[in-house]
Amino acid sequence: MLNYTLRRIAIAIPTLLILVAITFLLMEAAPGSPFATERGVPAAVLANLEAKYGLDRPLIQRMGIYIWNIVAHGDFGESYRLKDRTVNDLIAQGFPVTLVYGGIAFVVAVVVGVSLGVTAAVRQNTRLDYAAVGITIGAQVLPNFVMGPILILVFTLWLGWLPGGGWQGGQWQYIIMPVIALSTSYMASIARITRASMLETLNSNFIRTARAKGLPMRRVVMYHALKPALMPVLSYLGPAFVGMITGSVVVDLIFSTGGIGLFFVNAALARDYGLMLGLTVLLGALTVVFNLVVDLLYAWIDPRIRY
């Protein structure tokens, strides 16, 4: 176990380094100086600006300093466009929001998805099963950027029940639609995976034994079948988490929730390299760490897994 943990961490670190390197290289390859759009800047001023942001140093050195600042001081650098605001400021402002609706969406996707999948599997080939399968197939083609507009159309424009955007310190009516938009397609995938693996588990020998010794179905499902059936779901949590982090960009754009995603889009549109770099590294690190945790959990729960 310890060996495996160390090896997994040994893969995670180069992954992060590669991500930072790719980001740095791409920015280096961008034509012109990041300040080139400010027309009429004298060469001396430009040189000073670049010196201020450390752009006059060689690439490797900059990368080293950047990584050191993150590791040692938790400092993600500065925005090149939003003057006098550091990336840390913007993260502090947007990240809590993203964390709230993202966290709720993640829990909703897992809880609803697993319940739907288990119910469908236990009642296989009944109307309930068909309804659940229908929902999961339907939800599969409704990614967040499709779900968001549909929700606004129905609940804001037609029914007038919910506000079409905003955050207002996280009141519940502002959270509902972002959560649904973000979780729907992952809920569907989780339900599909759960159903398939639950069916497989229910057909296995140890379940037949449990049934044969007279245990009620409910107990068999809850105590015997659930754990092995959820293993494939666990391995899907990593991709689902990544998808939700990426999806939060769309949610922030549609619902103006003011999360971190909006900064990301704006940074990309304004070619704000400093902010882009900071956000990419932060979100990338989150993803890698989460994947690491899921992998370790997986190995811990299922002793058969050895790499």
Add this chain to the structure above:
Amino acid sequence: MALALGRKPIGLDIAPVAGRSLWQDARTRFLRNRAATASLVVLVLVGLFAAFGQFLAASPPDYVDFGLLGQVKEQGAPSLTNGHWFGLDEQARDLYARVVQGTRISLMVGIVGALVAVVVGTLYGATSGYVGGRVDNVMMRIVDILKSIPYMFVLILLLMVFGRSIFMLFLGIGMISWLDMARIARGQTLSLKNKEFVEAAVATGVKPLTIILRHIVPNLLGVVVVYATILVPEMIIYESFVSFLGLGVQEPNTSWGALISDGTGTMQYGTIWQLLFPLFFFVVTLFAFFFVGDGLRDALDPKDR
């Protein structure tokens, strides 16, 4: 297994038995699946729409009807009389022509992504699996590492740095798409490479590269085809996501994601058709791809049920 007998055996009154190849079997199984067959028809229709739809348009996609600019809400609704079947978009362009254009680009992205996956992913995976040992280890570690990088951000970064163009989009999508395919192809190769026919090829002195291309890859095709049909909608979703953010295709080009984004921006003014038509095409096509993918999996891989 039935033997193919070309002629009627003399003296026996038995009808000649026609041989059926694996592919014929697969076709029969596929056609028996109603949802998959219907979806295939839908896909063909969408394909025809993308290829020939522009001939039915009232005006080219970049033609602005200045007479109606500014009163799109009142006069730009879908109508049969003025030939704007799908109405006008916010810039008073014919939405039907725009949707045709968007469909073309979205489908192209999906197909290019899948093609890259099929070519690169299959060869990479087959090579890695066939050669095995340390090479396999290194090649798969590379895939693992690339896989755990959040690619959407790198793709956005790529588009931002090198400018938004369809070529960059294709390149970015192609870079992501082959990773899973490589893993799947490798897994299949591992079980294939110990089969007798590969052994026979090795024994007769066939070169490794030839074995991979002639003996391994053709046997991977079933799985590859199935996975490629699942990849197409995935790539379409990727592209639409980026374009929805306004970071993908650039005006005057468009794609489903960009059209949905435009429609979302204007729906509160009452021009809902600008959202609904692209949304309809997006959802229907993706649905069809998923069903066809399912049907193909059942047809080509009867063991895996």
